[in-house]
Amino acid sequence: MEKPITDGRVNIRGNMEMRERPKFADYVLYTHAGYPLAIVEAKDNKHNVSFGIQQAKTYAQMMDIQFAYSSNGDAFAEYDFLTGVEREFPLDEFPSQEMLAARLKEEAHLTQKEIKVIEQPFYVSEDTYAPRYYQQVAVDRALGAIARGQQRILLVMATGTGKTYTAFQIIYRLRKAGLKKKILYLADRNILVDQSIQQDFRPLANVIHKVNYAADDRTTITAYEVYFSLYQQLFGENDEERFRELFDPGFFDLIVIDECHRGSAKADGRWRRILDYFQDATQIGMTATPKETSYVSNIDYFGEPVYTYSLKQGIDDGFLAPFRVINVHLNIGEGWRPRKGQRDFFGNEIEDRIYNNTDYDYHIVLEDRIREVAAHITQYLRQTDRMAKTIVFCADEAAAERMRQELTKQNADMMKQYPNYVVRITGSDTYGKNQLSYFISVSSPVPVIATTSQLLSTGVDCKMVKLIVLDENITSMTMFKQIIGRGTRLRYDEGKRSFVIMDFRGVTRLFADPDWDGPVIEDPDYGKGKGGTTTGTGGSGNSGNGGGPSPKPFVRADGCKVYTVQETVSVYDAGGKLLKQENIINYTKENILGQFGDLHAFIQQWNSAKKKRAIADALAVHGVDLDKLKQAMKMDDVDDFDFICHVAYDQKPLTRRERAEGVKKRDFLSRYSGAAREVLETLLDSYMNLGIRNIEQIDILKLKDFQKFGKPARIAKLFNGKQGYEEAVRALENELYKAG
Known part of the structure; x- marks a missing residue:
């Protein structure tokens, strides 16, 4: 009864966030195993019987439910999605669970395997929540496809919507149904594997094994049921295929490929070689942003997604956080040209051409630009929340280190208190990578600011990130969506209700691209040999001279002065449409x-x-x-x-202190004497510290400063009762604002 379907969209209004009312279904009818059979909308009998049927159908479509009902208390209206038939019938003819289940099996032509997976419940415990509606749909769609014999399955779910949880529930129910016994979960980053094992897959800890080629024995490795592996563990240093030594081709029944938009999308990629070797296994690709270009395609391999839950849907449903965009325009953004004969820090003459946002940190380093970007980040955090988790995406690892150094300098007060307030977290930085678990932790306050290049762009569960800084050239929509996804996780009760994107490179122009959160369409040129990179993150910045790379020109602050010329704050809807630009x-x-x-x-x-x-x-x-x-x-x-x-x-x-001093000079307090005057003097001091809204509250009399006068009731007696006290407070307020 009153089943919440969504959490209610979080809207940004001014500098506040407000949550809409969630969508509720009046009744959802489940089988004993937890499979949703029907949805019922109830109206009073001032409405006709079918008045709620459209609403019931809308919710049923969201939840993949085949039978929708409406009632006004006098009769029922039914819509059957499997037959397209709508009918009305008396109250006492409402079908039983057994009757509806039988109709579902017959009308949907369900196989015995499909019935078997439907009858398996989700795993729910004190530590594992019941699935959200879209997770239930994703699991049931995947299970249905597997039960029907489909071997390649693609699930597209926005970052922060629980792909790993969904994968766990699929695996759990398949094992319970006896349809899959040996399962491989593939990822390309150690933290993705460890996060999955320690969190969502913890209920299967007794049957899980993390593949370690150096320690594993082929004769004993077969004893487990669910295997986790980095694809690096399945290949040797010389690209030898270790997986052939550890496992026979038919060993696995099911392979789940996490974040399959990366390596496995390439026909010649390492993951594809693993998947081709285990070709008889059912393979599920899971991604937030499927790649579709002329040389990379997930659809070509996995087929059309069996289910898609987009970032737009997640924000609209209130499961993901909305965002503001701060576009910072620097004076050199559109172009900077060196003076005639100008030399850099190394004494080399700077090539005479116009440099712009695509060059900075890639082909030339401007010291003052680094300072200005870091100053903007620091100023924003000072004005909002110094402890707001922040990711700064930089051009490369060297740029991430330069930004770390400058942010450390500008946040010396916080560094004194928290030595790890700013860290660099990149692929080659061992110390930074060791700080990653603390950075993504909800309970750990530091690190606060992480500078990075590519490492944090995807797959890492950054629950409390409130500020994403774009100081990297990004043209790939896949990469853009992944980076935006670092901020979309919503922790409403813990204060993470929205996030901010601060853009120094004009990257957020991609919101205007038709591909932003649009349908996934396979590139017609895929497989025709047309290529090129898809990340669009700029060149290396080192040019060959026959004798090795030369250093990028480094221009000190006195060689190029950088400052902000304009800052705009924009609010977008979930579909990337600009709602407003506002200060x-x-x-x-x-x-x-x-x-x-x-x-x-x-x-x-x-x-x-x-x-x-x-x-x-x-x-x-x-x-x-x-x-x-x-x-x-x-x-x-x-x-x-x-x-x-x-x-x-x-x-x-005027400051509050100036207003309070004005009251004292005008001798307003001489109207009162003894303890009553002391109470008002104490109130005036409290006003200076706390403001007008606090002294209006009777609870202020419970504070330590007032305890010497007794309890609130005793204080009121000093003014001949509560009414007299309230009149004295209003008189004090009137006196405070005389100067106004």
Whole structure:
């Protein structure tokens, strides 16, 4: 009953995030094994019987349910997706579970193997959650295809939607049904294998083996059921095919290829050689971004996806985080030309041409550009959250090290407290790779900033990343989607409700590409020999001179001054369509003016408000968080009243201390005597520290500063009761804002 289907989309409004109401099905009817048979929408009898059938059909299609029902309490309407027939019938004729299951088997022409997998429940425990609707669909689609004898299966699921969990449930149910006994799970990064074994696959720990060619014995390795392997473990240093020595071609019944958009997509790739050797095994490719180019194709190998759950769907359903984009335009972005005869740090003359964003860090290094990029990142974190997990994608490993050094310099205060506040995490950096598990951990506060090149672009479960910095040239849509996917994981209750993309290279222009989250279509030129790289991440930056590579020109800060000329903040919908470009200050000003009118009208409303908090609450409805905005503008010591007047009406703000001092000078407190006066003096001090919204709350009297006066009820007696105390507070407020 009232089964939540989605979590409710998270919308970005101003500098706040607000969650929509989830989609609920009134009733979902499951078999005892947990297979969804029917969905029922219930309306009152002011509506006709079939009033809810469209809604029921919509939810049924989302959940792959074949029978949809609507009722107004007088009768039922049924839509059967398998036959296309819609009918009405009396309440007492609603079909039993057995009747519906029998109809499903007959009308869908289910085989005995299909029935067997349907009858296997999902694995659920205290540590393993029940599947979300799309995960259930993905598992059931894959199981159905396997039961029907399909040997090559492709599942496309956006980053952060639980591909590994889905793979675990497929394997668990296939083993329970007895359809697959020996299973190989392939990945190309050690952390992907270890994450999978330790997290989603933990219930199968007793039957799992991680392949290690150096330690494994062919005679004993056959004792396990689920094998995890890096493809590197299945090849030798000289590319010899070790898998032939360890396993016979028919050993595995099922192979799952994680992140199959990488090596296995190439017809001549290493993974393809493994898959061809075990060609009799059922093979499931899992990816967030299937590659489809003239020389790389997943569809050519696996066939059309049996199920696709896109980033757009994930954001719309509220399972993935929405995002803002900050485009930073530097003065040299479109072009920089060296002076005549200008030499670099090494004393070499810099080639006379126009350099732009495709050159910086690839063909020439500008010291001041590194400083400016790092300064922007640091400033943003200072204004928002210094502990917000951040990934900076750089041109190459050397650029990632230069960025690490500069960020370390600009965040010396945090480095003093947290020596690993900034780290480089790249393929060749052993120390950085050892910090990766801490970086992706929800519980570990550091590292906070990771500079990288390619290592963190895919496959790594970065749950709490709130800022993704693009300082790398990216033209590949696959790579772009993978990088954006590093931020899409939603941890709503832990404060990860959206993320920010900070773009220094104009990479986010790819949101305007028709391929952004569009359908996967096989490239018609695949297999015709047309090639070229697909990553588009720029050249090496080293040019051959016959005698080896020469260093990239390195230009010191005095040779090229870099500064920001423009910054735009954009909000996109899940489909990559630009919703708005906004400056949060302008957004706030527009909302204040729209709500309160001119300065005189605002002051009137402020003074007449019984609780000043009402003003902040009214703005919060429109997505304006005054506290967050004050912090960003370094105006924490300014009263709400002054801050609003400053932002919307260009008034010079007073600090809370200045307002409090004004009250003391006007001798307002002389109206009161003894302990009552001391209470108001203490309130005034609290106002200076905490602001107007806090002193309005009666709970403030429970704070340590007020304990010497007794409990709140005793304090109220000093003012002849609660009403007298509240009148004194309002009088104090009126005095505070006299200068306003």
